Amino acid sequence: xxxxxxxxxxxxxxxxxxxxxxxDVILNFHISVDYLQVQVWLANLARYKISGIGPTQNAIxxxxxxxxxxxxxxxxxxxxxxxxRSLVKYPLIIHAxxxxxxxxxxxxxxxxxxxxxxxxxxxxNATSMSSDIKVLADRINGAERxxxxxxxxxxxxxxxxxxxxxxxxxxxxxxxxxxxIKDLITNSTGISQDxxxxxxxxxxxxHEYASSLHHSTEKNKDGGPKVISNVYTGGKEDxxxxxxxxxSIYNLLSSKLSKIFRPNSGEVKWx
Numbered sequence: 411x412x413x414x415x416x417x418x419x420x421x422x423x424x425x426x427x428x429x430x431x432x433x434d435v436i437l438n439f440h441i442s443v444d445y446l447q448v449q450v451w452l453a454n455l456a457r458y459k460i461s462g463i464g465p466t467q468n469a470i471x472x473x474x475x476x477x478x479x480x481x482x483x484x485x486x487x488x489x490x491x492x493x494x495r496s497l498v499k500y501p502l503i504i505h506a507x508x509x510x511x512x513x514x515x516x517x518x519x520x521x522x523x524x525x526x527x528x529x530x531x532x533x534x535n536a537t538s539m540s541s542d543i544k545v546l547a548d549r550i551n552g553a554e555r556x557x558x559x560x561x562x563x564x565x566x567x568x569x570x571x572x573x574x575x576x577x578x579x580x581x582x583x584x585x586x587x588x589x590x591i592k593d594l595i596t597n598s599t600g601i602s603q604d605x606x607x608x609x610x611x612x613x614x615x616x617h618e619y620a621s622s623l624h625h626s627t628e629k630n631k632d633g634g635p636k637v638i639s640n641v642y643t644g645g646k647e648d649x650x651x652x653x654x655x656x657x658s659i660y661n662l663l664s665s666k667l668s669k670i671f672r673p674n675s676g677e678v679k680w681x
Contacts, residue, residue: 423435427509427567432505432506433506433509433566434504434506435503435504435509435513436501436502436504437501438500438501439500440497441498441499441500442495442498443495444493444494445493446491446492446494447492447494449489449490449492506566510566542593543590545586545590546587546591546663549583549587550660550663550664550667552582553579553582553583553659553663554664556576556579557653557656557657557660560572560575560576560579560656563575564649564653569642569644569645569646569648569649570624570642570644570649572649573620573642573648573649574620574624576652576653576656577617577620577621579656579659580614580616580617580620580656581617583610583613584613584614584617588610591609591613591663592609592610594663595609595666599666620652623642623643623648624641624643
């Protein structure tokens with residue numbers, strides 16, 4: 411049996427799965443089976459001893475054979491063929507770990523981006539780069555690790571963790587490296603520092619937006635002291651937004667730093 415799932419059906423399936431406490435996929439199959447039943451049975455048969463052929467030998471004949479020598483082994487009741495319908499209910503549970511690892515990649519769920527990591531950043535000789543470039547390169551490499559973690563949580567449907575990780579991503583490119591990012595943008599594009607500053611301001615805005623999606627609330631636990639907990643007020647679409655932006659920012663910064671680096675001379679062009 412094969413069931414084709416449209417993208418809209420897969421999206422609905424993921425939404426229902428997220429409402430399950432264990433994030434399992436629960437499928438309930440309702441199968442209707444139509445078949446034709448033949449209304450013919452063997453006739454009323456009985457065993458009779460036949461004299462002269464042995465004490466242990468018997469013959470099976472119709473009970474009415476003594477009255478009617480024309481033996482008919484089949485009996486028909488009503489119509490010869492009758493349409494029947496049988497309903498079958500079959501529940502199937504696909505555990506979250508199996509769904510994520512064995513189903514999602516092949517259904518196109520949770521595998522949204524192939525993050526290109528420029529190998530040049532890993533080939534730069536730390537001893538030949540300036541301290542400014544080394545700090546920025548280290549931040550970019552750290553951002554790569556965070557992106558992979560965000561992607562993993564995105565596949566699991568942990569939207570709040572994706573947004574929480576994005577806050578750590580934006581924090582890598584805040585106050586102490588703003589000047590270095592402006593220099594990188596200016597040297598690679600030729601735009602002014604003022605316009606490059608609009609880019610770093612956008613990073614701050616993204617950090618503030620991600621932070622606003624987690625609200626600290628105080629609750630009394632069993633009549634005891636108040637407990638502060640973070641409540642996620644965003645949704646799936648917010649997790650996708652911050653992930654997409656993080657991947658784009660990472661690719662932009664790493665690509666620009668790669669273009670400035672001169673692999674043949676082992677130097678970095680940083681005017």
